[in-house]
Amino acid sequence: MSEKKKKLSFLGRIIFFFNAVFAALLLLSYILPYAVPKSFPILSVLSLLVPVFIVINFFFLFFWILNVRKQFLLSFFVLIIGYSHVTSLYKISDTTTKPTENTISVMSYNVRLFNIYEWLKDESIDKKIVELVRSESPDIIAFQEFHRNQEPAFSFYPHKYVALKSQNKKTGQAIFSKFPIIHKGSLEFPNTPNNAIYIDIIKYGDTIRVYNLHLQSLHINPETEEFSQKNSERLLKRMANTFKMQQSQAELFEINRKNCNYKKIILGDFNNTQFSNVYKTIKGDMKDAFVEAGKGFGKTLDFSYFPMRIDFILADESFTVNTFKTFSEHYSDHFAIKSVISLD
Known part of the structure; x- marks a missing residue:
């Protein structure tokens, strides 16, 4: 039983394949701010899709966690690497400070x-x-x-x-x-x-x-x-x-x-x-x-x-x-x- 647990089903392998694709796209997006539009105009268009890549990787992360699979590590590490991208997309709570006089x-x-x-x-x-x-x-x-x-x-x-x-x-x-x-x-x-x-x-x-x-x-x-x-x-x-x-x-x-x-x-x-x-x-x-x-x-x-x-x-x-x-x-x-x- 535990041996079967370790192996992914055919459907699971297909899901992980798409997970890998979107993880790779998110990794690519981390270098997009360094891609000059005059030289890489199509890559610049991809920057509009970064929120989608982040959300999809979160979906895969929770999917694998709920299924108790180590495959969650792929999206987890990709999201951690791009922590600044994630926090610039969504802030869980504001960090307001008390204004001074100036x-x-x-x-x-x-x-x-x-x-x-x-x-x-x-x-x-x-x-x-x-x-x-x-x-x-x-x-x-x-x-x-x-x-x-x-x-x-x-x-x-x-x-x-x-x-x-x-x-x-x-x-x-x-x-x-x-x-x-x-x-x-x-x-x-x-x-x-x-x-x-x-x-x-x-x-x-x-x-x-x-x-x-x-x-x-x-x-x-x-x-x-x-x-x-x-x-x-x-x-x-x-x-x-x-x-x-x-x-x-x-x-x-x-x-x-x-x-x-x-x-x-x-x-x-x-x-x-x-x-x-x-x-x-x-x-x-x-x-x-x-x-x-x-x-x-x-x-x-x-x-x-x-x-x-x-x-x-x-x-x-x-x-x-x-x-x-x-x-x-x-x-x-x-x-x-x-x-x-x-x-x-």
């Missing part, structure tokens, strides 16, 4: 033009977004896909920088601030309405640069895309080209950041996940506010198939992240995020 609350929100084209069947979306921001009252809020018609609605902020880049000069990025802005600027990304803007503020005796970053969009709607073989090949090619553009944009951003000696906070929609080379490039040694003080999956994109975190708040190592919140209000195809950080 705090700044920041918020980031891709508002999808305040629903001007009625993607959501609710005519009051624009007012609900304004009310959400008013009630949360962050010291600084960064909007991606901002529409100039909404500028007067945020008059309760005394300082602002609105940079409109589209052909009709009606849409772009915006930052509203309770603190005076001593300098501001825009980083122009070629051949796209996406860009990065920044403001410099003085707070607690320090000059702080706050970036609002919106990288190239994938322009994929899973509900309307036709996933035929021919269209899937075209879709993969389009995604690969997008990731190459994102890398170029990240490199332009990096030049500006290296030339700035101020403490920095980065807010924005990267249109890519925390498992990508683009995220690794932008994050550098900075703190990811979700990893520091978040909870759950931190899902920021309204995507039905698996949780995707593509909106980020990053802070220099000189900051302490006190709190992080992902909002559940469904006013856009993104969910707002907010963090309270302290200047040490």
Whole structure:
């Protein structure tokens, strides 16, 4: 009886084969942040599937444990090796700390033009977004896909920088601030309405640069895309080209950041996940506010198939992240995020 217990059945061997495949894919995903999109565009597309690989390996882990099989060790060791990947996907509990006096609350929100084209069947979306921001009252809020018609609605902020880049000069990025802005600027990304803007503020005796970053969009709607073989090949090619553009944009951003000696906070929609080379490039040694003080999956994109975190708040190592919140209000195809950080 014990001898039979040691041997896998034919079905068990098939299951373990697929286990090995997904364990290998997860291992491969650990090097994806080091795979430059310009050189390995298809590998970069795989970074979007890392949450799936993690979840499937957890499934195999528990399957083998419940069946009292040593095969659980394969997924167990692969998940342990990628511990930082797992914790950046899901936080069991938040690690909030008591804010000190030197705090700044920041918020980031891709508002999808305040629903001007009625993607959501609710005519009051624009007012609900304004009310959400008013009630949360962050010291600084960064909007991606901002529409100039909404500028007067945020008059309760005394300082602002609105940079409109589209052909009709009606849409772009915006930052509203309770603190005076001593300098501001825009980083122009070629051949796209996406860009990065920044403001410099003085707070607690320090000059702080706050970036609002919106990288190239994938322009994929899973509900309307036709996933035929021919269209899937075209879709993969389009995604690969997008990731190459994102890398170029990240490199332009990096030049500006290296030339700035101020403490920095980065807010924005990267249109890519925390498992990508683009995220690794932008994050550098900075703190990811979700990893520091978040909870759950931190899902920021309204995507039905698996949780995707593509909106980020990053802070220099000189900051302490006190709190992080992902909002559940469904006013856009993104969910707002907010963090309270302290200047040490």
